[in-house]
Structures are given as C-alpha cells and as structure tokens.
Amino acid sequence: MDLLVVTGVDPALVDRAMMSLSWDSPRAVAVRHRIDPESQQLTRVVSHAGGILEHEGIALEHACISCALRKDVVPTLERLARDGQWATAVVALPTSTEAVQLDTVLASDLRLARRLRRRTTVAVLGAEHLGADLLSAVPLRDRRWHTGPDDERGTGETLNAPDRVRRRRRPRPGPEP
Known part of the structure; x- marks a missing residue:
C-alpha cells in the first residue's frame, strides 16, 4: 500500500491537507493519529470517502511519538495494507x-517495507506567520501543539525538521588514493 504522509505542527492545517489528498486518491483510506499531551492518550481515526471506519482512543504508558508509531500507527497501517481494500x-x-521517524520503523522491518511504501511527504505550514514561525523559539506547548508533558521543542525547530531528511549522495568520482 502506498503511503502519502502529512506532517505539520498545526492540527487544523494537517487535517485539511489530509482530507484534500484522500479525496484526490482513488481507493484511499485516511488515517489520523493525535496525541493528547495531558491525558497521554492516542486517538486514531480511520476514514474514507464514505465516512468514518474507526475512532478509537489508545492509552499509552508514555505518550511520545516513537511509542505512538510502534504501538498503533504502524500496526494500523499494516492491518489496512493486509486488508487489500486500499491502494x-x-x-x-x-x-x-x-x-523520517516513520521511515526508520519501516526500514528496520523488511516485511513492513514490502507492504508499506512511503511515496511522498507533505509538510504543512501556515502562510500567515510562516517567516516568524520558521525562526521562532516559541515552545510548541505555548500553542498547545506539543505531544507530551516533557515536549520542550520550539515551533521553528519542529517546522524546520523536514530539512533534516537528507538523501544519500553518491560520492563524486575523483582520483584514487
């Protein structure tokens, strides 16, 4: 199953992008996960053009992104891929x-990598305050965009994260040592 991955810090913008992409993709299923930093609960919503298929809350021992990926995001995607209903x-x-966090999980398991293929990533940014947000040290917590009680990341740090994903470059041909 092909994966179109949507990332961002503003949940409303991420939801809009996810819905637009899912409407434009034949045989698509939309999978949305959110972490409530206060209750330490992960919420999963799976939907398609016909409506909501699943809406579940999952209690996490530690509501961090890596636990969410390991405990529910990846198993949900694997289950949907096995179903065969979704392209x-x-x-x-x-x-x-x-x-890149999802890529790391997929790359570590060949069985998953054969079944789930990330085709593209859309990093959603708001245009209204884009310049200020990219350079901002304002904590995600101040905008209620954090993922847990110990999430101290800044808005700019998080928005610039897609730049950390680097492609391997082939070494330039040069003289032999």
Missing part, C-alpha cells in the same frame, strides 16, 4: 512528527 493510505502523523 493508498493518506497518513496524518501525530502533530510535529517527522516523516
């Missing part, structure tokens, strides 16, 4: 999750 999953990761 594409539009995946809205928990707020402020870097797509």
Whole structure:
C-alpha cells in the first residue's frame, strides 16, 4: 500500500491537507493519529470517502511519538495494507512528527517495507506567520501543539525538521588514493 504522509505542527492545517489528498486518491483510506499531551492518550481515526471506519482512543504508558508509531500507527497501517481494500493510505502523523521517524520503523522491518511504501511527504505550514514561525523559539506547548508533558521543542525547530531528511549522495568520482 502506498503511503502519502502529512506532517505539520498545526492540527487544523494537517487535517485539511489530509482530507484534500484522500479525496484526490482513488481507493484511499485516511488515517489520523493525535496525541493528547495531558491525558497521554492516542486517538486514531480511520476514514474514507464514505465516512468514518474507526475512532478509537489508545492509552499509552508514555505518550511520545516513537511509542505512538510502534504501538498503533504502524500496526494500523499494516492491518489496512493486509486488508487489500486500499491502494493508498493518506497518513496524518501525530502533530510535529517527522516523516523520517516513520521511515526508520519501516526500514528496520523488511516485511513492513514490502507492504508499506512511503511515496511522498507533505509538510504543512501556515502562510500567515510562516517567516516568524520558521525562526521562532516559541515552545510548541505555548500553542498547545506539543505531544507530551516533557515536549520542550520550539515551533521553528519542529517546522524546520523536514530539512533534516537528507538523501544519500553518491560520492563524486575523483582520483584514487
């Protein structure tokens, strides 16, 4: 199953992008995960053009992004891929999750990598305060965009995270040592 991954820090913008992409993709299922930093609960919503298929709360021992990926995001995607009904999953990761975190999980398991293929990532940014947000040290917590009680990341740090994903470059041909 192909994965179209949506990331960002503003849940409303992420939801809009996810819905737009899922409507434009034939045989698509939309998978949205959110972490409530106060209750330490992960919420999963799975839907398609016909409506909501699942809406569940999952209690996490530690509501961090890596636990959410391991405990529910990846198992849900694997289950939907096994079902065979969906060609594409539009995946809205928990707020402020870097797509590379999902890639790391998929790359560590060949069985998963054969079944789930990330085709693209959309990093959603708001245009109104884009420049200020990219340079901002304002904590995600101040905007209620954090993922847990110990999430001290800043808005700019998180928005710039897609730049951390680097492609391997082939070494330039040069003289032999």
